[in-house]
Amino acid sequence: xxxxxxxGLLASxxxxxxxxxxLTDGLDAVLTDGLARPGAEGARAxxxxxxxxxxxxxxxxxxxxxxxxxxxxxxxxxLAALAGARTALTGAVHDALLAVLDTALGRTRAEAHAPAAPxxxxxPELEGARAWLTxxxxxxxxxxxxxxxxxxxAALTPLLEDPARRRLAxxxxxxxxxxxxxxxxxxxxxxxxxxWGDLWARAVLLAQxxxxxxxxxxxxxxxxxxxxxxxxxxxxxxxFQVQVHALLEPSGGGPARLVRTSVSxxxxxxxxxxxxxxxxxxxxxxxxxxxEHRALxxxxxxxxxxxxxxxxxxxxxxxxxxxxxxxxxxxLSGAAAPAVPALERHPARIAEPVLLEGYAAKRTTGxxxxxxxxxxxxxxxxxxxxxxxxxxxDVKAAASSGACIGLMRWDAGQWSVQLLGVAxxxxxxxxxxxxxxxxxxxxxxxxxxxxKSDPLGTLRERxxxxxxx
Numbered sequence: 001x002x003x004x005x006x007x008g009l010l011a012s013x014x015x016x017x018x019x020x021x022x023l024t025d026g027l028d029a030v031l032t033d034g035l036a037r038p039g040a041e042g043a044r045a046x047x048x049x050x051x052x053x054x055x056x057x058x059x060x061x062x063x064x065x066x067x068x069x070x071x072x073x074x075x076x077x078x079l080a081a082l083a084g085a086r087t088a089l090t091g092a093v094h095d096a097l098l099a100v101l102d103t104a105l106g107r108t109r110a111e112a113h114a115p116a117a118p119x120x121x122x123x124p125e126l127e128g129a130r131a132w133l134t135x136x137x138x139x140x141x142x143x144x145x146x147x148x149x150x151x152x153x154a155a156l157t158p159l160l161e162d163p164a165r166r167r168l169a170x171x172x173x174x175x176x177x178x179x180x181x182x183x184x185x186x187x188x189x190x191x192x193x194x195x196w197g198d199l200w201a202r203a204v205l206l207a208q209x210x211x212x213x214x215x216x217x218x219x220x221x222x223x224x225x226x227x228x229x230x231x232x233x234x235x236x237x238x239x240f241q242v243q244v245h246a247l248l249e250p251s252g253g254g255p256a257r258l259v260r261t262s263v264s265x266x267x268x269x270x271x272x273x274x275x276x277x278x279x280x281x282x283x284x285x286x287x288x289x290x291x292e293h294r295a296l297x298x299x300x301x302x303x304x305x306x307x308x309x310x311x312x313x314x315x316x317x318x319x320x321x322x323x324x325x326x327x328x329x330x331x332l333s334g335a336a337a338p339a340v341p342a343l344e345r346h347p348a349r350i351a352e353p354v355l356l357e358g359y360a361a362k363r364t365t366g367x368x369x370x371x372x373x374x375x376x377x378x379x380x381x382x383x384x385x386x387x388x389x390x391x392x393x394d395v396k397a398a399a400s401s402g403a404c405i406g407l408m409r410w411d412a413g414q415w416s417v418q419l420l421g422v423a424x425x426x427x428x429x430x431x432x433x434x435x436x437x438x439x440x441x442x443x444x445x446x447x448x449x450x451x452k453s454d455p456l457g458t459l460r461e462r463x464x465x466x467x468x469x
Contacts, residue, residue, distance in 0.1 A: 007377070007378040010414075013096075014100055020092055020093050021089075021093060023048055023049055025194065026045030027045060027049055027082065027086050027197065029041070030045055031197055031200065032193050034137070034138055035069050035074050035137050036070070037140075038070050047066065049062065049085055050066045053085050058081065058088060061078075061084075062081050062082070064081070065079070065082050076130050079130075079137055080204055080205070080208055082201075083200070083202075083205055086201045087201050087205060087343070087345075090198070091342070091346065094345040094350065095345060097350060101352055102337070105352070107352075108336055110336065110337065111339055112340065112341070112342070124158075125158035125159055125165065126208075128159075129168060129203065130204075132154070132172070133204050133207060136148070136179075137200065141191040142191070144179055146183065148183075149176055149180040149183050152176025152179075153176065156169055171199060171203050173238055173239070174239075175196070177238065179196075198348065220302075222250060222300075222303045223301070224248055224298060225251075225298075226247070226295060226309075227256075227295050228245075228296070228322075228324065229324055229327065229328060229353050229420065230353075230421045231245075231420065231435035232244075232386075233387075234264075235389075235390055239265070240264065240280070241262055241265075242264070243262040244435075245407070245420065246259055247328075247335055248309075255334055256334070256335045257307075257338070259307050261286070261310075261311045262311065263280045263283045263286060264280070265280050266279075273390055274390070283313045285313050285317055285318055287438040288318050289318050290438040291437070291439040291440075292439075294321055295321075295322040296319055297316065299316075300315055301316070304341075306340060306341040307337070325403060328353075337352075352407060353405065353406070354417065356373060356375065356380075356404050356406065357402070357403040358403075359373040359403075361382075361398060361400070363399060370384055371384060371399060381415075381416040382398060382417055382418075383419075387419075392432060392437050393420075393421065393422065394432075400424055400425055400426070401422035401423060401425055402425030402426075403425075405419075405420050406420055419434075420433065420434050421433035
């Protein structure tokens with residue numbers, strides 16, 4: 001990225017972004033106090049939301065939903081309309097931010113396809129999720145107690161029986177865990193209203209009968225050379241996911257394409273650091289390529305419209321060694337980017353791969369010490385909160401780097417970069433990447449300690465004994 005383009009990107013947000021976020025904050029304030037008691041200020045916020053959607057297809061259902069709040073039972077249709085309006089606003093913010101980022105990167109993006117057809121019949125497994133989400137909205141975040149937070153467990157049971165509903169199940173599980181950890185709120189404690197509003201709105205839409213259980217049939221099956229750029233690790237006490245950002249060189253020729261692929265597993269909170277990688281060990285080809293810095297040859301891999309490869313390890317084999325920084329220098333600037341599916345249009349979900357070189361990494365002071373990259377006067381914060389303990393990339397390696405592959409993010413009103421891999425500034429210019437532990441610890445002492453303790457093996461042995469009883 002050119003420093004001049006980066007400077008312009010970091011200078012200010014696109015027009016309308018602040019106003020759209022103010023509207024979502026207004027709805028979030030209502031959700032904090034509860035739809036049963038919106039108050040005068042909440043009523044004004046809901047009226048502003050209805051006015052903002054007045055020229056859109058959402059106008060009528062949002063007006064009806066706003067008029068019903070505080071005047072009687074809130075229907076599932078009203079909640080869906082409010083969640084849809086909020087999602088439309090955050091989607092508009094996403095589109096504005098991504099447009100300026102694509103311009104700064106000189107990146108072309110595919111056009112989005114029409115959404116998948118609605119489900120043909122009601123899905124009874126969603127009723128529990130809708131009921132729980134309605135109770136949350138009526139009670140408000142300040143009114144959630146431990147019993148209400150625990151209601152997520154009952155909604156999860158039928159969802160977990162259907163693999164196509166896994167997205168909603170994991171989302172409800174995570175939201176329920178956060179609510180149990182924070183509720184009941186004390187009188188002077190403010191909830192993370194925007195985050196919980198995001199999760200609630202997404203869950204409400206995923207719990208609608210008309211919303212497809214799966215994001216759509218594969219647009220095509222692709223073959224070619226896959227060059228991993230880095231891995232974004234998502235981890236919380238009950239789940240672990242490895243999302244790989246990569247470049248695909250199609251076997252039929254043409255420009256390289258930006259793609260993602262993910263593998264995930266459920267976990268327990270005692271599995272941390274290097275031990276969590278064993279949960280996805282069956283994806284040997286993918287993990288081997290990450291740990292050994294190799295390319296992958298893929299054949300007939302399903303590719304969704306949004307740029308996600310549906311990973312099948314048996315359709316991939318490890319290829320030749322491939323330096324990630326070299327691949328990024330050769331292909332990243334001209335790679336074709338995928339369209340963004342409708343429900344993924346949210347500013348917090350922007351994660352665009354970039355190559356940054358020639359910067360000075362400087363530690364920053366303040367209430368929370370951090371790190372920033374100085375590119376000819378343009379200061380780009382490093383997102384350190386997105387580095388779980390299962391990553392081998394630490395602050396020390398980042399601070400001594402002179403080049404990085406990362407994901408451009410937008411959160412809390414500013415751009416930042418999440419590091420996926422760094423190259424040391426001074427000789428020897430070694431590299432450190434987030435997925436270096438994919439096949440186990442790279443340090444011999446840590447590897448020996450993991451073999452001795454082997455928490456995953458112990459859990460599997462105990463589970464086997466219980467199943468044999």
